[in-house]
Amino acid sequence: MNAKAEKIRVASIDPSYYQAVTDAIRTEAVKLLSEEAVVAVVGYLPGRRIGTAVPGLVTTPEQAQQLIFSPACVNNLSLYLTKAKKGVLKKGKVAIIAKGCDLRALAGLMGESQVKKEDIYTIGIACAGVFGANSDRKGGLTEASIARKCRECTVHQPEGVDLLVGTLPELPQLTALEAQELARLEALTPEERWAYWKEQFSKCIRCLACRQVCPFCYCEQCLCDKNRPQALESSPRPAGNTAWHIVRAMHLAGRCGGCAECERVCPMDIPLNLLNRRMAMELKELYDYEASMVPQEKGPLTRYQEDDDQSFIK
């Protein structure tokens, strides 16, 4: 970014934008619930502390008045259609609030037969960005507090949703920190890069929060919990940690929507989204594939085309 662009940076997003989105969500949710078009709305509710938000499931028009949207609405709600609230979908059609990155996960879940398009009603948000983990949330969304993934977001404007709410405010021009970091790692020698990741993985305590928060980790029994045969060591030691993170990256290749929830919830601050993004680059290069906001019939790794790259066959 050049010096001039640095100067015209927008300091923070106007709070009226969030209020407008919140109002639109509430109006729609009340309408859907009172018309009984859906049995529940998966959205965000205010957290107990000021400036926070928590995922919430509302089932009555009265509760729907509590729904909000703010920079604290970080969670990828599509998770709640697969894991914790799996029973929800059995009761009937559900509306869900989705940012662009969340929408890519939803599209992926539809492609993988986990969610049916006709079972959900998507309320897409024209999203300006959300808070990063551990950021100072005073003073709204600023360059200091915005999440790393949002600095180089390409999906501010959702596509293929049932309803789109919000109008994007003027967005700040931000340095792509993640891309810079990736480029830095790419420039290292393989030994240096290995040393970097070894150090990162050695921090892992195998809390598996990354797995629990990932919308794509919907398996009923995770491969890493299997013991006959045991695919990877379960205690937090370097070999097993490395194996786990490689398995995770590989299983997400061609599926990950880039919500970066894994990185947000990591208590040890392992830059997991760098791995996800590196795999995405690989898929772009090999199969010209990018995670999409509309469901695809087959992902890049479950599809065979005669012109697929076959240079790996020697």
Place this chain on the structure above:
Amino acid sequence: MSRIGVFVCHCGENISRTVDVERVAKEAGDIPGVAFSCDYKYMCSDPGQNLLKKAVADNNLDGVLVAACSPRMHEKTFRKAASAAGLNPYLCEMGNIREHCSWVHEDREEATAKASDIVKLMVERVKKGKSLAPITVPVTKKALVIGGGIAGIQAALDIADAGHQVVMVEREPSIGGHMAQLSETFPTLDCSQCIMTPKMVDVANHPNITLYTFAEIEKVEGYIGNFQVTVRKKARSVDESKCTGCGVCMTKCPKKKIPNEFDQGHGMRTAIYVPFPQAVPNTPVIDRQNCTMFQSGKCGVCQKVCGPGAVDFEQQDTLIVEPVGAIVVATGFKLYSIERQPEDSPIQGYGEFGYGTIPDIIDGMTFERLASASGPTGGKILRPSDGKEPKQVVFIQCVGSRAREKGISYCSKVCCMYTAKHTMLYHHKVHDGQAYVFYMDARTPGKGYDEFWRRAVEEEEAVYIRGMVSRMYQRGDKIVVMGSDTLVGVQVEIEADLVVMATAVQAQDGADLLAQKLGISYDKYNFYSEAHAKLKPVECATAGIYLAGACQGPKDIPDTVSQASAAAAKVMTLFAKDQLERDPVVAKVNEKYCVGCLACKKVCPYGAVEEREIRDRQGNLVKVVASVNPGVCGGCGTCQATCPSKSVELDGYTDEQIMAMIEAL
């Protein structure tokens, strides 16, 4: 504790030459769970198999490992022996210490260590093996023959005569292939058309043969005994059910100057045409690229003159699905071209011969058309540039073939013989002409072949010059051929009126794409690979698919016909049974852990995976899982590799077995 028997084979000297088999057997005896181990010179022989049976009975073995050749070679043999000894055949495995070890290593110490390792890990696999029961599937007694040349025709007629239904698919508008283009055939000089066209008519009239010409294979699904083949019947623009073959359309078509492919571009045809008068079926096709009606929308003469109203400009491609039990691939060959190729192409043209720009340098097939009574010159040898009779003709063998610098190292097999034939045909038609042949060496194995070649040299006055041609160029109306005579040791320069090159035989265009659709393997020249060079020459490694003719490698007519009949015999053997017994190496879904992402369904090349709904007693949906149809599953294991939760496994190759094998090392 398991009681496993390990049998280490010497394979004559194939294994024992580089592997200390006695040591391997001794070390195997020390593996926990191995109750018996020995080595023997030929395990696959009768005494070898008896040794195995006796050891199973004497030692009460519950699993057998034969460390010998590839399982592709003898797995069936040893499983049969184990079964005769009362073991479940799937508790008998093979450790490949020949192809994977002795053949590829030289150091005896290291090869022995590797063989021991292979035995060690395979023992673990046998330990974790399960008894499996074979699966029976019905056989669709209908064969598909791809290609309507002499190979396809012979195979189709043989299968149809045995009483089975045959579907023949030919890419061109007529069957007949290259053989229909030939003038006379070696070594008897009988007219190719006279022996070929009756067979073509037989195909058309055979009650058991369904013929699709101007059609291509779109998709192949299924497996041996139960293929589903989708055929794309290209729009012919002529309704075959109405056309009487009167030919008025062709005589009236105003576009008359299109080079005829059948005559190698040396004759002319109309836009609505049959490739040659003896074509089967005798139904014209409209060449839409060259038809005025299709290009500018104005003409339609053929439609106006067609009595039965068969011409249909609106006709579309149609897709036909045919269930078949076996497939014979007989797609034939094409000839190498000396034209300039892109820099990065693995096969290069001949710049020294002018890259095909000199009109009187022709290939062998063009000469066949010139010599043919039905050809563009009515059988007179007249050169393309000015239609004069050439008095000096130079024939060059091995153009492209055996030319590593051009990218082809194999011998095309038929050129020595057909060049000898060409010199004779030329001599018979131009009595005062002289034929010269540049050759590397004359390869004439075959019944009556060498006699034929000698006749060309000794009686028909062809001058054979042993040596290669380095350059050719046009000088006036002559072609200067510069070569060497390596027997005399001099440089030779001949002023020729016509040059005929025996160009290399190559696999058909698109052979690789068809192979990918069929799931069969091919070599770097796109020739299809047989399952075993000696013992399975007409079978593909993919069960139920057989090869006939030059698609497998350069071949002359007698060899092609023999191979086609052999392939037909294999198909008949398959069709002799109503039920086919299949290996039970199929995938199984662990429904408890399957989350129904159906990635397995997406990647399954056999279409064996379906969705299955699990419901509780009240009929409420509990979940959707993947389910494998064992009759359709080909046992490739792609699902197992794809499943993120490891909920699908291949019997005989379970994750547990594979992890145990890895851990044994």
